[in-house]
Amino acid sequence: MSAAIDDFLAMLAAERGAAANTLAAYRRDLEGAEQLVGQLDTISSERLGKVAKAWAEFAPSTIARKSSALRQFFSFLVDEGHRNDDPSHALPRPLPRRPLPKILSHAEVDQLFSRAESDAGTNSPARVRMLVLLELLYGSGLRATELVSLPVSAVPRDAPFLTVTGKGGQARMVPVSNRAKQAISKWLALSGGNSGYLFPSGKGHLTRIRLYQLLKELAVRAELDPSKVSPHVLRHAFATHLLEGGADLRVLQTMLGHADIATTQIYTHVDSARLVSLVNERHPLAERGTSD
Incomplete structure (x- = not known):
């Protein structure tokens, strides 16, 4: 070569x-x-x-x-x-259409969390770990690789942020909710905290494949179609639902770790109805009414 x-x-x-x-x-x-x-x-x-x-x-x-x-x-x-x-x-110049991301509804996310929280109530280490994984996928928008390879040192002590190393070795800070911090504390107490990884497995950390499998199993227990649930789908749900709630696109770009905002803009398709309503209700010309 x-x-x-x-x-x-x-x-x-x-x-x-x-x-x-x-x-x-x-x-x-x-x-x-x-x-x-x-x-x-x-x-x-x-x-x-x-x-x-x-x-x-x-x-x-x-x-x-x-x-x-x-x-x-x-x-x-x-x-x-x-x-x-x-x-x-x-070279050929095809014009591919970027597929829109799969999205979970708010109700479907609620089903997942209800099942995961109920399971974690048994204090089973595996079930508590599943709740933490779900919290960080949907609550912080982490990529699968970023999540499974998190070191314990990334866990926040006082600040409500995780330090994540993303694509290209770029570090960023992502928010962690209070409920996620509580779940992490419970998991660390149960796991013993003897590994350098937050989610240890064998001599290393939990694999991406195993994370996919665990999510599919949770979806089945939550009576959801497992084909609709994956780490990436939960990351999409994080972004989509934040945008629906009024999050700024630039802030979302930072949280997702996108180098180019064009990548983040794909999420704007899900909120077109809200944007139309926003223009009709909030634009200065809206107060002038329509002419006969």
């Missing part, structure tokens, strides 16, 4: 702070393209255009991602003086 790919990935890691998973995804896309059409650092635009046929069976979103990786790579080669031309104009 091209040594230029290694140089490009090193740049992403050093200058953009790209996470390991992101770097691995870029490598797969770039090396996969090289297997299809040959060395990318010397390829012609005519040869590069052949990837469109090879990618024909992929979803538009997949093609867009692969094309984006290649465009960034060729831009890097030009910037570094490794190429005088950028052949990326030959």
Whole structure:
């Protein structure tokens, strides 16, 4: 494979702070393209255009991602003086529609919490842990990986915040409700607090796969369709319900750890009715009434 790919990935890691998973995804896309059409650092635009046929069976979103990786790579080669031309104009340009996130209603979230709180009332460590996981997914909007890998040191003492390390190693502070703090205290007392992780398992921490399984099991006990419940769906519910309650989009961006506010804006679709009502009721022109 091209040594230029290694140089490009090193740049992403050093200058953009790209996470390991992101770097691995870029490598797969770039090396996969090289297997299809040959060395990318010397390829012609005519040869590069052949990837469109090879990618024909992929979803538009997949093609867009692969094309984006290649465009960034060729831009890097030009910037570094490794190429005088950028052949990326030959790449396909699909226009994928970003799917809207799955959303849980307030009633469905209430069902989950009612079941989790009832289960935790037995003082079973596993059930108390489940309540804490649910509190932090829906109450703080954490990603699955962020949640399962939380160190005990991230738990707040006096301040109502958790310090979370998100994508790209970026740290941020997220709010923790009083009820979540109470559940965490109960869990720490039951778990013994002998691990460096808030949710220890074996020699490490709870896995993302196990977190998914636990949520599905909770959904079944709460008499909800388990296919509707996942860590990401609860993160979506956190964002959606905050926006419905009047949260500022920039504040929401910070809490979710989004680098680009365009990512956060997807949640605005859920509140279109409220926004229309807000304009009709609060806009200065609303007081002027309508003309006959």
